[in-house]
Amino acid sequence: MTNEQMTSSETEPTDDQTAPTPGTDGLADRADAGAETTTDRTLLETRDLNVYYGDDRALTDVDIEIPEKQVTAVIGPSGCGKSTFLRCINRMNDLVDAAHVEGELLFDGKNVYDDDVDPVALRRKIGMVFQSPNPFPKSIRDNVAYGLKVQGKDDDNVDEKVHRALERAALLEEVEDQLDSSGLDLSGGQQQRLCIARAIAPDPDVILMDEPASALDPVATSKIEDLIEDLAEEYTVVIVTHNMQQAARISDKTAVFLTGGELVEFDDTNKIFENPEHDRVEDYITGKFG
Amino acid sequence: MTNEQMTSSETEPTDDQTAPTPGTDGLADRADAGAETTTDRTLLETRDLNVYYGDDRALTDVDIEIPEKQVTAVIGPSGCGKSTFLRCINRMNDLVDAAHVEGELLFDGKNVYDDDVDPVALRRKIGMVFQSPNPFPKSIRDNVAYGLKVQGKDDDNVDEKVHRALERAALLEEVEDQLDSSGLDLSGGQQQRLCIARAIAPDPDVILMDEPASALDPVATSKIEDLIEDLAEEYTVVIVTHNMQQAARISDKTAVFLTGGELVEFDDTNKIFENPEHDRVEDYITGKFG
Amino acid sequence: TGIFASEGNQINIAGSSTVFPVTEAIASAFSEENPTVNIALSKTGTGGGFGNFFCAGRTDINNASRAIADAEIEQCGNSDVTPLELTVATDALTVVVNPNADWVDCLTVEQLREIWRADGAQRWSDIDDEWPDEEFELYGAATTSGTFDYFNEAIIGEEENHRSDYHATERDRTIVQGVQGSEFAMGYFGFSYYSENPDSIKAVAIDDGDGCVEPSIETAMSGEYTPLSRPLFIYVAKESLTKPSVRNFVRFYMNRAATDLVSEVGYVPTTEDQRDENLKQLETAIEEVTE
Amino acid sequence: MAADTHEAPADSEFGRVSRTKDVAFRLLALAATLIGIVSLAALLLNVTLDAVGWLDWQFLTSPPHPNPYEAGFLPALIGSVAIMLLIALITFPLGVGAAIYLEEYADDGYLTRFIQLNIANLAGVPSVVYGLLGLGLFVGLFRIGYGSVLAAAFTVALLILPIVIISAQEAIRAVPDSQRQAAYGMGATKWQTIRDVVLPRAMPGIMTGTILALGRAIGETAPLIMIAAPTTVFGAPTSIFSKVSAMPLQIYNWASYPQTEFQYGVVAAGVVTLLVVLLTINSIAIIIRNRYQQRT
Amino acid sequence: MSAPDFSHDTSRTARGTVFRYFFMLCALLSILTTVAIILTLLVDAVDFFAQVSFVEFLTGTRWSPTNDPVAFGVLPLISGTLVITIGSAMVALPIGLLTAIYLSEYASERRRAYLKPALEVLAGVPTVVYGYFALVYVTPALDTFLPLSTFNALSASIMVGIMIIPMVSSISEDAMSAVPDSLRQASYGLGATKFTVSTSVVVPAALSGIFSSFILALSRAIGETMIVAIAAGQTPRMADLTDPAGMFLNSIQPMTSAMVQIGTGDIVGQGEAYKSLFAVGLTLFVITFVMNLVSELVASRYREVYR
Ligand SMILES: Nc1ncnc2c1ncn2[C@@H]1O[C@H](COP(=O)(O)OP(=O)(O)OP(=O)(O)O)[C@@H](O)[C@H]1O
Ligand SMILES: Nc1ncnc2c1ncn2[C@@H]1O[C@H](COP(=O)(O)OP(=O)(O)OP(=O)(O)O)[C@@H](O)[C@H]1O
Ligand SMILES: [Mg+2]
Numbered sequence A, B: 001m002t003n004e005q006m007t008s009s010e011t012e013p014t015d016d017q018t019a020p021t022p023g024t025d026g027l028a029d030r031a032d033a034g035a036e037t038t039t040d041r042t043l044l045e046t047r048d049l050n051v052y053y054g055d056d057r058a059l060t061d062v063d064i065e066i067p068e069k070q071v072t073a074v075i076g077p078s079g080c081g082k083s084t085f086l087r088c089i090n091r092m093n094d095l096v097d098a099a100h101v102e103g104e105l106l107f108d109g110k111n112v113y114d115d116d117v118d119p120v121a122l123r124r125k126i127g128m129v130f131q132s133p134n135p136f137p138k139s140i141r142d143n144v145a146y147g148l149k150v151q152g153k154d155d156d157n158v159d160e161k162v163h164r165a166l167e168r169a170a171l172l173e174e175v176e177d178q179l180d181s182s183g184l185d186l187s188g189g190q191q192q193r194l195c196i197a198r199a200i201a202p203d204p205d206v207i208l209m210d211e212p213a214s215a216l217d218p219v220a221t222s223k224i225e226d227l228i229e230d231l232a233e234e235y236t237v238v239i240v241t242h243n244m245q246q247a248a249r250i251s252d253k254t255a256v257f258l259t260g261g262e263l264v265e266f267d268d269t270n271k272i273f274e275n276p277e278h279d280r281v282e283d284y285i286t287g288k289f290g
Numbered sequence C: 001t002g003i004f005a006s007e008g009n010q011i012n013i014a015g016s017s018t019v020f021p022v023t024e025a026i027a028s029a030f031s032e033e034n035p036t037v038n039i040a041l042s043k044t045g046t047g048g049g050f051g052n053f054f055c056a057g058r059t060d061i062n063n064a065s066r067a068i069a070d071a072e073i074e075q076c077g078n079s080d081v082t083p084l085e086l087t088v089a090t091d092a093l094t095v096v097v098n099p100n101a102d103w104v105d106c107l108t109v110e111q112l113r114e115i116w117r118a119d120g121a122q123r124w125s126d127i128d129d130e131w132p133d134e135e136f137e138l139y140g141a142a143t144t145s146g147t148f149d150y151f152n153e154a155i156i157g158e159e160e161n162h163r164s165d166y167h168a169t170e171r172d173r174t175i176v177q178g179v180q181g182s183e184f185a186m187g188y189f190g191f192s193y194y195s196e197n198p199d200s201i202k203a204v205a206i207d208d209g210d211g212c213v214e215p216s217i218e219t220a221m222s223g224e225y226t227p228l229s230r231p232l233f234i235y236v237a238k239e240s241l242t243k244p245s246v247r248n249f250v251r252f253y254m255n256r257a258a259t260d261l262v263s264e265v266g267y268v269p270t271t272e273d274q275r276d277e278n279l280k281q282l283e284t285a286i287e288e289v290t291e
Numbered sequence D: 001m002a003a004d005t006h007e008a009p010a011d012s013e014f015g016r017v018s019r020t021k022d023v024a025f026r027l028l029a030l031a032a033t034l035i036g037i038v039s040l041a042a043l044l045l046n047v048t049l050d051a052v053g054w055l056d057w058q059f060l061t062s063p064p065h066p067n068p069y070e071a072g073f074l075p076a077l078i079g080s081v082a083i084m085l086l087i088a089l090i091t092f093p094l095g096v097g098a099a100i101y102l103e104e105y106a107d108d109g110y111l112t113r114f115i116q117l118n119i120a121n122l123a124g125v126p127s128v129v130y131g132l133l134g135l136g137l138f139v140g141l142f143r144i145g146y147g148s149v150l151a152a153a154f155t156v157a158l159l160i161l162p163i164v165i166i167s168a169q170e171a172i173r174a175v176p177d178s179q180r181q182a183a184y185g186m187g188a189t190k191w192q193t194i195r196d197v198v199l200p201r202a203m204p205g206i207m208t209g210t211i212l213a214l215g216r217a218i219g220e221t222a223p224l225i226m227i228a229a230p231t232t233v234f235g236a237p238t239s240i241f242s243k244v245s246a247m248p249l250q251i252y253n254w255a256s257y258p259q260t261e262f263q264y265g266v267v268a269a270g271v272v273t274l275l276v277v278l279l280t281i282n283s284i285a286i287i288i289r290n291r292y293q294q295r296t
Numbered sequence E: 001m002s003a004p005d006f007s008h009d010t011s012r013t014a015r016g017t018v019f020r021y022f023f024m025l026c027a028l029l030s031i032l033t034t035v036a037i038i039l040t041l042l043v044d045a046v047d048f049f050a051q052v053s054f055v056e057f058l059t060g061t062r063w064s065p066t067n068d069p070v071a072f073g074v075l076p077l078i079s080g081t082l083v084i085t086i087g088s089a090m091v092a093l094p095i096g097l098l099t100a101i102y103l104s105e106y107a108s109e110r111r112r113a114y115l116k117p118a119l120e121v122l123a124g125v126p127t128v129v130y131g132y133f134a135l136v137y138v139t140p141a142l143d144t145f146l147p148l149s150t151f152n153a154l155s156a157s158i159m160v161g162i163m164i165i166p167m168v169s170s171i172s173e174d175a176m177s178a179v180p181d182s183l184r185q186a187s188y189g190l191g192a193t194k195f196t197v198s199t200s201v202v203v204p205a206a207l208s209g210i211f212s213s214f215i216l217a218l219s220r221a222i223g224e225t226m227i228v229a230i231a232a233g234q235t236p237r238m239a240d241l242t243d244p245a246g247m248f249l250n251s252i253q254p255m256t257s258a259m260v261q262i263g264t265g266d267i268v269g270q271g272e273a274y275k276s277l278f279a280v281g282l283t284l285f286v287i288t289f290v291m292n293l294v295s296e297l298v299a300s301r302y303r304e305v306y307r
């Protein structure tokens, strides 16, 4: 980082040093492993997607095809529109008054921005996990059951569903004895897994995650990462991360957004990290800027 | 002299200033130019300075001798105590309830932490410029005259003093016609120069600057940097910066603090940047961490 | 109007602040015996009570320190309210001054008129050269009160107007405090407000041509205290007598009005004859409306 | 900010700056801060001392009486409580509803800003004007009956409604947006989000604000006078259409009685009773607030 | 996988709509209240002005609604209100401002934690209690060394002043707390004492907020009813500007007090005297409404300055 500044500074005669390339070690074991099981059927697709906040464009002509039951990572510098993109998928941007979407976003062939689409119904097919854990101030059980309740799926064996979701989220063992204590009493990492359990309990098709581990310590982060890889067996996962190693470790596909909300490159994760098409992507991945 | 001090951290008051200026081979032009005019008389000196916030130690056994009428830069990673050090010099830390200072800080041989020192009087000898420009919501004239007024130096030719300070701060030309308009209407860079004019108007001995250019764009930054070099003709300048190029460009001496509030190395600026004693300093400067 | 006022066990009373303490004492006693009856009592001045409440059909009973006026009877008639007048006590309307006003102990009716009429005397010395050359500070009843009307009629008369630059209030306590607070003050109100504060204010004897007479229960009862002793009434809306609670309350009132309860408040109780006469009238009226 | 106002140190080579003004100003400011509190405390002490011997069981359980030794406060006490309960029933749903609309539904358009400004304004309309509103609207137009429990409750409810709305808005605004996001992300509808997430989180704050507003309601006198609430009532209200008195009104009336025993004894007892009820109400609000603060 | 169905659930949508409109109705109720206030005041005030000329009402210097000869000049009442407002302002503005400075600049965190709620108590005491205090304790106490009428503007002003102190102090303190610390630092850095920092930096920077608190507090003083009804007297008279002491030592009658006097039944219904109640109420409403509006607009400006 500092070298960057040192070299780019014109007034400064200090000698050039070769920058170390972060992010390429430990790369893409997930991508390799996943190659056998994934189907590559496209579940989500955008066509000419543009998003504006007021008059400011946050996404520019995005075309992307996100495969079913794989992990797709979205990376890019701060403010490039990663979160905006994610929140388009389940129409959470509807909640932002100023936001305005143009173009198409197809879910299984159906444009979710069609007039006859109820965003509430859409969101029931798409789970979401946020940057900081945000469990409700309710019991662990009620947190996980919440989605079932609002979606009217709480008629029978709620308890079984809650247990299964907690198990899938690798949390059951740790909390089995305290299902009735508050979700707020858990540690940060546990809370985030609780949020994941809450998201998967109503059995959605897609899970969106916006930097789900950025508020966590390394141990908790690695647990979440393991979990995400597991989830892709059943769900289509789209994950925003600012941590390139993390993207490399857990995703099958990687989308690189750059400033201006442009999708510059989208490809298999190992391709992106080993041999990207674009110089700007390479610069970004090797830490030349961002 | 600095090396000496570094090695002998057990304090032996070094009062004599006979050490010659170490060789300055063509790095910082300021350091070169300054070599002729500067005296290297020590104006500020600390002995075993420790600062605590509650029970947390922010500065650890700092010994430093800051020469008169030179620019001394203070660099180091975030949270290492740079600002704390600066705020010790004019006892601004008195304003923080939890802060607590041990050891000595000599200004021209007098310990400013002695009981008989009035911090308010001390601050009148030491001007201060902050990270973000903070002009008062008053006219430009009143901003610059404020220190004069507070210090009771506003009996005669205030206007002349205001003009001179604005001139010294390289701002006069730009604002000469609008001295009565609000200081808040200026651009960021102009505001910061206004704050510098405000600081020098009462004619202090020392000027402390805490990352004075970090909120500014490159053009404004370079103006401020030029100005700082000029100021050292008349004032002793201590500047905190997180921008190493900046430190290299404008300072004669550089102090490197590292995590834990330790002053790891203090020497001529070109020495520090070309050939530091300590590996940790080299690592920091080359961007290996921080 | 008044659909809710006549509801259930509610008895609504408004009117004279002079009669107020009598009614309050009796209502308090009544409600302890009849806890299910809710009596609401307002102090509005006699005229205010007739005009705003009683003759508008909003109250069952009106306290009055003077007899109902013709205009008021007409107003009552318009809203089908038939007033029944019942005498409940006798009062000595009392003129008071500050205890430190040692120059005055007795006033003639003419002097009083001079003080209280519009464009009359402004300073004490205007009445008597011996008296201080100080402006009056006058406290009196508001124009809606029966006390005002009575005083106006008895002292000021037809020819003149009651002055308007005085502290006019329905709250007699205000008059006590005002007179107590200033050496040059004067006020008038019902006797009870004096009898409760004989130390803080001084009653002035009145000379109606037969020498000075102090206001007191005795002089009021004997008829010596002229022209300011007066009967106090309550008016009952005959229509309200259809409600058992009102019937019971008024019977109770008439019986108690002949007891010490009234003298404790500072007025002269009704005689036993008067009480029997009242009860007879009442029962006749009840028969009229319940047939 | 720490006090930088300690005594000026002895002279050193840096010189000394006089702190006389500084110290004097500090003392002046402290004195100003205390002046209101201390004078109120003195007055409260006075009235409490005056109430001694008067505030007793008989006083609390009897109807009013012209004899100060027999005078009682019960109908006024019950009247106040009855009015307050009814006010709570009216303002709580309306206030919370308005707050929900403004915080959760309304966009930032002109209408919203107009409503907001209007609410802030209503909070500053003198209570006696609300009294005229009650007189014209509830007593006059709707013919609810002068001085009835219902007319009193409606009138004072309108008076405190803006306060309830503003405090409920603050409570709702304090609910972290991440909670709403979580609910929406689960496919909850707006109403479900409000019901399951926003309201439970905001409820302690809403309750605190509402109860404090009720405290204000219980001390209101002028509106009751304007709707012609009776001077004195001898029994508890039997229906919402019963005529009702209230503690402050009874105090105001007693203050006009001829006897000094009323002035310094009975009224003092009434004042202390009113203040104790008020204190109780406010304590409940504070307890709710503290308990809530501990949990987050 | 079959084509996804994201269609609207009509019963759910209907329920959402019902709730939405209910909440909206609640919010609109506030506008309805304002309209209702204006209408109720106007209806009777218009009747009143049909009999008494608007000009006479606004410019007449005699208020005598029932005593012959009747006169409906509102100026004596406005003058009474003005006296109370000036008096209470002289108490509350300096004290409230100094209190705000103390709380925001001098008091330690701990001291502020109990001083602030203690101050709030001042605003929470029912006004009828203040009125009683003024009449029964303050006036006799002042009477020992001042030639005071039993009912006077002085003790009423003092009590109204004490009541509105927290309004001045808490809004002013908010404004002072909003002044960025960097400005204080700049001043301290130039060798200013705390006094100088408070008076030359913090107060000027918070001026619009302080101003707004002043207006709001004065508006409250103008509308204050029970204190003046109990303690200030019922003598409508023009303030004699040549005799400021007499202005405060004697009985006066503000607008609110006149309204209570009429409201307690002192005036017989439906005549112009009774209708004058609404004309005075309308005057009071307009004055306070304008002041609240100004205060709110000024306040929203200072909230924007340092965000
Ligand atoms: N609610 C909003 N209103 C207006 N502008 C917004 C809003 N949310 C985001 N933006 C703008 O849209 C652009 C993209 O924002 P977005 O949050 O999608 O970036 P991001 O890639 O997620 O950044 P980060 O890594 O910091 O989370 C930014 O310029 C941001 O300022
Ligand atoms: N007011 C304070 N109270 C408690 N701790 C503080 C305070 N100010 C600073 N600290 C702590 O002291 C340490 C040094 O802080 P300081 O601000 O001096 O660092 P710095 O080098 O200036 O960092 P930066 O580059 O981020 O400005 C940090 O750990 C910080 O958290
Ligand atoms: Mg983001």
Ligand SMILES: [Mg+2]
Residues within 6 Å of the ligand: B082, B083, B084, B210
């Ligand atoms: Mg710093």
Ligand SMILES: O=P([O-])([O-])[O-]
Residues within 6 Å of the ligand: C015, C016, C017, C018, C019, C044, C045, C046, C047, C064, C065, C141, C144, C145, C146, C147, C148
């Ligand atoms: O209240 P009054 O008895 O004077 O009508």
